[in-house]
Amino acid sequence: MTMDREKYKAGEAFIEILNAHGVDKVYHNPGFEAIGVLFDVGLAQADGRKAPQPILCLDESVAASAAYGDYMVTGKPQAIMVHSELGTFQLGANLQNLQWGRVPAVILSAYQEADTERALWDGQPFDQGAIVRGSVKYDRALKGDEDIHEVLAEAFRVACTEPSGPVYLSFPMGYLYRETEKPEEAPARLKAGSLPPVDMEALGRMADILLGAKDPLIVSGFSGRRDGNVSALVALAETLCAGVITGYSWMNFPSGHPLCNGIEQIGGSARQDVGYGEADAILAIDYDMTYVPSAPPPREDAVILDIGVDPLTQGRPLWGRGADIFMKADSSEAIPALARLLEEKTTPAKKAELEERFSRVSARNEAMRKGWREAAQAQAGKAPISADYLFYCLNRLIDDEAIVLNHTLSHCAAVTAQVARSRPGTWFGCPSGSIGWATGAALGAAGASPGKTVVSVMTDGGFVWGCPTASFWAAANYRFPFLAIVCDNMGYGVARGTLAGMAGGGSPGGETVAGATVEFCPDYAMIAQGAGAFGLTVTEPGEVLPALEDALAAVRAGKPAVLDVHLGK
Numbered sequence: 001m002t003m004d005r006e007k008y009k010a011g012e013a014f015i016e017i018l019n020a021h022g023v024d025k026v027y028h029n030p031g032f033e034a035i036g037v038l039f040d041v042g043l044a045q046a047d048g049r050k051a052p053q054p055i056l057c058l059d060e061s062v063a064a065s066a067a068y069g070d071y072m073v074t075g076k077p078q079a080i081m082v083h084s085e086l087g088t089f090q091l092g093a094n095l096q097n098l099q100w101g102r103v104p105a106v107i108l109s110a111y112q113e114a115d116t117e118r119a120l121w122d123g124q125p126f127d128q129g130a131i132v133r134g135s136v137k138y139d140r141a142l143k144g145d146e147d148i149h150e151v152l153a154e155a156f157r158v159a160c161t162e163p164s165g166p167v168y169l170s171f172p173m174g175y176l177y178r179e180t181e182k183p184e185e186a187p188a189r190l191k192a193g194s195l196p197p198v199d200m201e202a203l204g205r206m207a208d209i210l211l212g213a214k215d216p217l218i219v220s221g222f223s224g225r226r227d228g229n230v231s232a233l234v235a236l237a238e239t240l241c242a243g244v245i246t247g248y249s250w251m252n253f254p255s256g257h258p259l260c261n262g263i264e265q266i267g268g269s270a271r272q273d274v275g276y277g278e279a280d281a282i283l284a285i286d287y288d289m290t291y292v293p294s295a296p297p298p299r300e301d302a303v304i305l306d307i308g309v310d311p312l313t314q315g316r317p318l319w320g321r322g323a324d325i326f327m328k329a330d331s332s333e334a335i336p337a338l339a340r341l342l343e344e345k346t347t348p349a350k351k352a353e354l355e356e357r358f359s360r361v362s363a364r365n366e367a368m369r370k371g372w373r374e375a376a377q378a379q380a381g382k383a384p385i386s387a388d389y390l391f392y393c394l395n396r397l398i399d400d401e402a403i404v405l406n407h408t409l410s411h412c413a414a415v416t417a418q419v420a421r422s423r424p425g426t427w428f429g430c431p432s433g434s435i436g437w438a439t440g441a442a443l444g445a446a447g448a449s450p451g452k453t454v455v456s457v458m459t460d461g462g463f464v465w466g467c468p469t470a471s472f473w474a475a476a477n478y479r480f481p482f483l484a485i486v487c488d489n490m491g492y493g494v495a496r497g498t499l500a501g502m503a504g505g506g507s508p509g510g511e512t513v514a515g516a517t518v519e520f521c522p523d524y525a526m527i528a529q530g531a532g533a534f535g536l537t538v539t540e541p542g543e544v545l546p547a548l549e550d551a552l553a554a555v556r557a558g559k560p561a562v563l564d565v566h567l568g569k
Contacts, residue, residue, distance in 0.1 A: 011040040011176040020187045027063035031083025033110035058470035060090035065440025073448040078105040093434035095135035098166040100432040104159040105166045110173045139168040161193035162309040195330045207341040213281035221247035221287035226332040230424040236339040241358040251427035258362030263416035267292035372417040384568035387414035402453040407438040411487045436465030447480040454482035475560035476532030528562035538565045
């Protein structure tokens with residue numbers, strides 16, 4: 001005779017499965033389906049049992065961005081909970097941010113069981129998953145009689161398997177209130193799919209090509225998300241004596257290293273050739289092109305070598321042509337293996353040639369960085385405030401452990417040139433075009449890194465689209481402090497530049513009509529103050545340094561802060 005298994009609520013099972021997958025927080029905007037889970041979390045905490053912390057976000061887009069920021073700092077899979085069809089819609093363009101950022105997030109939402117009978121205007125059955133299908137790895141509607149243990153664990157496995165990314169799991173509205181069978185053993189994390197081992201034959205061909213190149217170049221987009229990859233990439237670059245472009249989205253390579261050609265920029269900022277023009281061989285490691293490229297494309301005769309998790313790089317072949325050699329592999333294994341091969345294949349004569357290249361590349365890069373610093377210093381007392389001077393001052397005031405998040409467009413060149421980052425996990429950017437990312441991502445990063453200074457740099461449009469009231473309310477409520485620096489050019493800089501170009505460089509008469517100039521600017525500092533943050537507007541160059549000091553002091557005291565800095569149009 002067998003005894004019936006013990007029963008407990010599906011909401012309790014939900015908590016156990018999240019615990020098993022290392023999920024520390026659930027970023028949510030609650031509906032009826034989430035209330036029971038919140039109650040179960042409260043019971044667990046009262047009993048001293050482990051449970052993820054629910055973080056209430058007053059807008060679903062903030063919840064998505066905050067989960068993104070948490071992932072960047074912790075590397076852990078994320079859980080986002082939104083209300084039914086309406087909450088799913090509210091995720092909006094942040095779904096693409098999660099997708100292009102390869103964020104392993106499980107998005108959970110209920111569906112109305114009556115919707116199974118609902119029809120669209122053309123008679124087709126209603127499909128809630130269609131809302132997100134273009135931006136998630138998979139979507140699944142859990143049925144009422146299915147076991148949450150199996151389905152939710154599989155959702156996390158899919159999200160974490162490379163190429164990692166968001167998945168969408170919906171369930172009947174009252175599902176988490178129902179009873180389910182308690183497993184005999186505690187829920188366990190399913191192992192994510194593994195990448196193939198390093199192909200040593202292909203790696204050997206890559207090593208030969210790189211050693212035979214006159215001016216090889218390394219570009220890396222998101223290799224810095226793996227522990228140890230920053231130091232491994234430094235060793236590889238120093239072995240090859242090749243310049244490195246470190247990507248916009250992750251800290252992959254120290255920006256002050258002699259071989260660093262610079263941090264990649266977003267188009268619309270400044271068009272700089274950071275080595276593509278000379279490179280006859282390009283080694284791309286975990287690299288996705290920026291959504292708006294700034295640098296010119298590589299030479300047509302340049303050989304492209306690609307090590308990564310996705311040969312299509314999110315459906316966009318590198319520079320429109322793909323790679324001459326692609327190897328799907330874990331970069332944390334491939335980078336040191338390639339460095340060892342290069343070292344073994346380097347003859348004494350080749351070593352002397354490489355040392356000469358190291359001197360040449362490092363001299364060029366140091367002269368470039370010196371020019372950036374001098375240009376910023378020359379703007380110290382000049383109005384309007386220079387973006388270069390603003391970020392030169394910021395760089396003076398933050399330590400090596402500070403975390404900087406950057407989602408700028410027109411002023412991206414100033415941020416990437418003036419803010420130096422040398423430690424892993426201290427630089428992040430958004431690889432997608434939904435620019436409301438910066439405040440929510442900083443919220444998540446601050447919550448995941450207590451004791452560290454978090455600075456988020458954004459456009460004025462990004463501040464507005466980032467739901468500042470919701471973001472700063474959560475930052476104040478949970479004491480997740482960060483500094484938001486708003487690059488306020490009082491207009492749509494990209495549109496303004498395009499209109500000026502259409503007018504032959506002159507002042508375009510249709511600028512106001514086209515929406516390139518904002519006649520009335522909201523008081524962003526006051527908006528921040530109303531949501532519980534320190535807020536200050538900066539209009540004069542002499543105010544920059546003391547304003548930054550005051551704002552950083554507020555953040556270090558546990559209060560979020562906003563600096564609305566009026567820059568030149």
